[in-house]
Amino acid sequence: MNNALQNLRPVLTQPEYDFGKLLAHVLSPSRPLQSEEFLRGREEQLTGIRKALYAAGRHVFIHEFRGVGKSSLAQTAAFTLSSAQQDPVLLGCDKSNSFGSIMRDLFEEVVSRNPAIEKTLREGAGGFNLGLLTGNGKVTHQEGRASEPNTINEAVRMVRYLCEKYSKDLVVVVDEFDQIKDKEEQEHFANFIKQLSDKHVTARFIFCGIGETIDALMSAHGSADRYFHTVSLDRLDWDARLEIITGAADALGIIIDDTTKYRIAKISDGFPHYVHLITEKLFWRVFEARNNGTVSGALFELSMTDASDAMEMKLKQPYEAATRKYTNDYETILFAVADGHELQRRSTDIFESYVRIMKSLGREPLEREKFNARMNSLKKPSYGAILSANRTGWYEFTEKVIRGYARLRAEQNHVQLEVDHPIGTRRLGWKGAEKARL
Ligand SMILES: Nc1ncnc2c1ncn2[C@@H]1O[C@H](COP(=O)(O)OP(=O)(O)OP(=O)(O)O)[C@@H](O)[C@H]1O
Numbered sequence: 296m297n298n299a300l301q302n303l304r305p306v307l308t309q310p311e312y313d314f315g316k317l318l319a320h321v322l323s324p325s326r327p328l329q330s331e332e333f334l335r336g337r338e339e340q341l342t343g344i345r346k347a348l349y350a351a352g353r354h355v356f357i358h359e360f361r362g363v364g365k366s367s368l369a370q371t372a373a374f375t376l377s378s379a380q381q382d383p384v385l386l387g388c389d390k391s392n393s394f395g396s397i398m399r400d401l402f403e404e405v406v407s408r409n410p411a412i413e414k415t416l417r418e419g420a421g422g423f424n425l426g427l428l429t430g431n432g433k434v435t436h437q438e439g440r441a442s443e444p445n446t447i448n449e450a451v452r453m454v455r456y457l458c459e460k461y462s463k464d465l466v467v468v469v470d471e472f473d474q475i476k477d478k479e480e481q482e483h484f485a486n487f488i489k490q491l492s493d494k495h496v497t498a499r500f501i502f503c504g505i506g507e508t509i510d511a512l513m514s515a516h517g518s519a520d521r522y523f524h525t526v527s528l529d530r531l532d533w534d535a536r537l538e539i540i541t542g543a544a545d546a547l548g549i550i551i552d553d554t555t556k557y558r559i560a561k562i563s564d565g566f567p568h569y570v571h572l573i574t575e576k577l578f579w580r581v582f583e584a585r586n587n588g589t590v591s592g593a594l595f596e597l598s599m600t601d602a603s604d605a606m607e608m609k610l611k612q613p614y615e616a617a618t619r620k621y622t623n624d625y626e627t628i629l630f631a632v633a634d635g636h637e638l639q640r641r642s643t644d645i646f647e648s649y650v651r652i653m654k655s656l657g658r659e660p661l662e663r664e665k666f667n668a669r670m671n672s673l674k675k676p677s678y679g680a681i682l683s684a685n686r687t688g689w690y691e692f693t694e695k696v697i698r699g700y701a702r703l704r705a706e707q708n709h710v711q712l713e714v715d716h717p718i719g720t721r722r723l724g725w726k727g728a729e730k731a732r733l
């Protein structure tokens with residue numbers, strides 16, 4: 296054991312409160328990260344964003360499917376790019392938002408941090424009519440809120456004003472952009488970004504959204520792609536997954552063996568939420584065991600149940616809808632869909648996995664026809680529409696992040712799923728890959 300570790304091990308003998316505080320500092324299953332200290336495996340993307348933004352007038356769009364770590368990359372990049380004095384503005388969209396309401400939220404957030412800005416405007420020192428102002432320079436309020444800017448130009452003027460009075464390095468994160476479905480509203484954002492760039496406004500916008508929203512934004516304005524540095528995020532690689540676990544273990548003075556680390560990394564399938572959640576539950580168990588900080592197989596088993604029980608409803612609900620049927624055929628089929636590393640799998644490959652899994656459990660597999668019928672059912676709303684398929688017979692989890700939950704449930708049921716990630720097997724080497732199967 297190295298000295299640093301020795302110094303930290305007393306954490307385990309401290310009161311629950313202190314342990315809990317430190318644990319929450321190093322593991323955050325449900326809160327996006329904001330600091331490079333904890334962001335693993337995204338150095339390339341962060342550098343890419345930094346380099347792209349040397350060019351004036353460029354903004355960022357981070358996209359891909361749910362749960363890969365979009366908000367964490369966006370917020371960490373935003374904190375890195377903002378001035379030390381002014382934190383970035385973090386805004387989230389929901390279905391009720393429009394372009395105007397997001398701009399109003401931005402204005403209100405900055406004003407709440409620096410009321411002097413509103414005061415300057417009220418006294419007319421802004422020297423222009425902002426739409427947020429009326430005639431004699433009063434901020435108008437609807438039900439106690441500033442009114443929305445009426446046009447793109449007004450919004451651009453407002454942001455220019457915030458850059459002048461609040462921070463020339465203003466960075467704004469617009470998260471969950473996919474929630475804005477209206478084409479016209481999306482177009483407003485695309486036009487706004489173009490105007491900001493054309494008018495040399497120094498603020499930077501970082502958007503996050505799942506898959507298709509990037510296409511929507513880009514197609515909303517012919518030249519929008521010129522103004523965006525786009526980052527398509529993949530799942531975390533093996534190294535990054537392992538670093539999350541090792542980093543937290545070292546900080547807490549917990550001794551964790553390689554096999555358990557690989558098991559957690561394997562279950563997560565590269566979705567960082569699961570790495571954080573399972574490790575958090577495991578380290579609580581270690582703390583409570585008062586066993587001098589050592590992970591054991593029994594504690595790991597318990598932590599999987601803890602993690603599964605604590606799983607967010609949005610992940611659990613479709614899974615339960617799919618498996619809470621009078622036959623218990625469905626769960627092993629979901630294990631088979633989650634087998635391997637590919638997000639989309641051919642029905643024939645899934646069937647192969649399924650037969651292997653059923654045999655390993657000493658159960659008789661369904662015939663192919665019945666299996667196909669089950670697969671079809673799993674696309675229906677009454678089964679949580681947990682699977683989607685294209686016409687050529689490739690299946691995937693509708694929400695990819697649910698793969699991790701299926702993998703956790705498989706592990707709990709002592710079902711071994713294959714590791715066929717090329718990086719995983721290469722990095723782990725033959726022995727590592729074998730270990731991961733343990
Ligand atoms: N690169 C990373 N290294 C370590 N942990 C990470 C990383 N990226 C994300 N996480 C962790 O994973 C969890 C999920 O990440 P995040 O919220 O950023 O994902 P997301 O893609 O925005 O998800 P959603 O689509 O649900 O909004 C966070 O709680 C965060 O702590």
Ligand SMILES: [Mg+2]
Nearest residue numbers: 365366367470
């Ligand atoms: Mg997010």
